[in-house]
Amino acid sequence: MSAAYLSARGLGVRLGARDLIADVSFDLPRGCLTAVIGPNGAGKTTLLRALAGLVLSRGEIRVGDSNAAALSIRERALRFAYLPQGHAVHWPLPVRDVVALGRYPHGATDPGNLPRRDAEAVARAIAAADLGSLADRPVTELSGGEKARVALARVLAVEAPIVLADEPIASLDPRYQLDVMALLRDTALGGALVLVVTHDLGLAARFADRVLVLKDGRLIESGPPSAALSPEVLAHAFHIGAFRAEHDGSPVLVPWVAP
Numbered sequence: 001m002s003a004a005y006l007s008a009r010g011l012g013v014r015l016g017a018r019d020l021i022a023d024v025s026f027d028l029p030r031g032c033l034t035a036v037i038g039p040n041g042a043g044k045t046t047l048l049r050a051l052a053g054l055v056l057s058r059g060e061i062r063v064g065d066s067n068a069a070a071l072s073i074r075e076r077a078l079r080f081a082y083l084p085q086g087h088a089v090h091w092p093l094p095v096r097d098v099v100a101l102g103r104y105p106h107g108a109t110d111p112g113n114l115p116r117r118d119a120e121a122v123a124r125a126i127a128a129a130d131l132g133s134l135a136d137r138p139v140t141e142l143s144g145g146e147k148a149r150v151a152l153a154r155v156l157a158v159e160a161p162i163v164l165a166d167e168p169i170a171s172l173d174p175r176y177q178l179d180v181m182a183l184l185r186d187t188a189l190g191g192a193l194v195l196v197v198t199h200d201l202g203l204a205a206r207f208a209d210r211v212l213v214l215k216d217g218r219l220i221e222s223g224p225p226s227a228a229l230s231p232e233v234l235a236h237a238f239h240i241g242a243f244r245a246e247h248d249g250s251p252v253l254v255p256w257v258a259p
């Protein structure tokens with residue numbers, strides 16, 4: 001594996017007397033799409049929030065040559081583009097302006113008057129998320145799936161080296177699920193380090209280079225999909241089996257009843 005760009009050592013998040021995640025360690029390179037999977041409540045969202053610096057954590061997070069804890073909020077927002085679960089926007093802002101919020105960490109604070117470099121990044125993100133025909137519509141008038149693509153475009157507009165996406169395909173139709181996974185893979189191929197939380201094991205098997213498996217706040221497996229989605233791991237993590245096949249050279253994995 002190439003040099004690590006994002007490393008966690010003994011990462012933990014404790015709330016009250018409870019460890020939401022504990023002793024999580026990994027090294028991930030740029031240019032890699034990593035799926036984060038695990039049962040409900042396993043700590044996937046908490047892990048992403050800890051990496052983004054949105055929840056207090058212990059242990060160490062290193063980004064490139066920096067200790068993440070030493071970064072200012074703006075530096076952290078430039079390095080980590082974070083797509084939260086749900087991503088509600090309640091103001092009737094035009095789609096273009098919502099996407100432009102992704103340029104805020106770059107100092108572009110007025111969506112109506114973006115410097116050229118920022119306007120170009122916004123245009124790239126709008127095109128990548130296939131939002132060209134919706135760019136001038138108020139975001140509040142879009143469907144759930146369309147809003148999800150706007151939220152993703154905002155994150156892509158940051159053009160950060162690390163993308164943290166929490167269930168970005170949860171509300172999308174099958175076509176856009178495939179498009180968004182392909183888009184995230186292309187983002188990784190373009191040099192970003194992409195972490196995607198998903199419950200779709202089939203898409204994780206097909207698109208991810210690596211898989212992190214969380215259970216009860218612990219990292220129980222980390223590796224290529226062939227190892228991290230093995231029958232043993234799925235039985236241990238989810239108490240399920242899976243139908244496995246290959247199509248067009250890609251792995252097919254369909255969750256099935258426990259063996």
Ligand SMILES: Nc1ncnc2c1ncn2[C@@H]1O[C@H](COP(=O)(O)OP(=O)(O)OP(=O)(O)O)[C@@H](O)[C@H]1O
Pocket residue numbers: 015020038039040041042043044045046047
């Ligand atoms: N603010 C909070 N206060 C107390 N407990 C919390 C808080 N946020 C999350 N938790 C608990 O932490 C655990 C991990 O939650 P988290 O949202 O990280 O899980 P997840 O793996 O993303 O789950 P899901 O697949 O259901 O989205 C859960 O048991 C949850 O109840």
